[in-house]
Every structure is written in C-alpha cells, then in structure tokens.
Amino acid sequence: MLFFSFFKSLVGKTVVVELKNDLSICGTLHSVDQFLNIKLSDITVTDPDRHPHMLSVKNCFIRGSVVRYVQLPADEVDTQLLQDACRKEAAQAAK
Secondary structure, X not given: OHHHHHHHOOOOOEEEEXXXXXXXXXXXXXXXXXXXXXXXXXXXXXXXXXXXXXXXOOEEEEOHHHEEEEEXXXXXXXXXXXXXXXXXXXXXXXX
8 A cells, every 4th residue: 555655655756657568648637546557648649659559549557567667756755754654664574
C-alpha cells in the first residue's frame, strides 16, 4: 500500500510511463488504483515516429502489470519521507 499512497500524492503532476513494449507516454497523472493501474490525461508519446497510431490519443488507461518504469518529477518527491515510510513498513512486517 506504500506505493499506492505515494502515487496518490502525485495526482495532477506530469509523469512519464515506460511500458514493457518500449512505448513511453508522458502525461498528467489523473488517477491510480491499488493495482497501480494508471490513468493519464493530456498524453504525448516520446517517440511519435515509432508509434504514429498514438498521436490522436489524448487520455489513456494503463494496466499496472505492463508498466516498466514511471519517471517522476524530482522536485515533487520527498525522498526522506519515502525512506522513513519504507523503514516503518519493513519494521511492521518483521514483527
């Protein structure tokens, strides 16, 4: 649930989602669910020559299982808070 909560805090921010099929989509994070399925709005494709069929798409739903990476805005991520939350979750799991 830690990653779900983390991604919920990024709603409204611009992210780049790289899929397992090498398609990279940049857009505004609209929503995310507990399975880390992602909805993006105002999307653009980082390589339009390779994926011309995506040029007319403006919003998309991405199944969590096909996501390879999510690139986040560096200034929006509080790494200290994230590290503390990970330590706390690991300590609770060890009990």
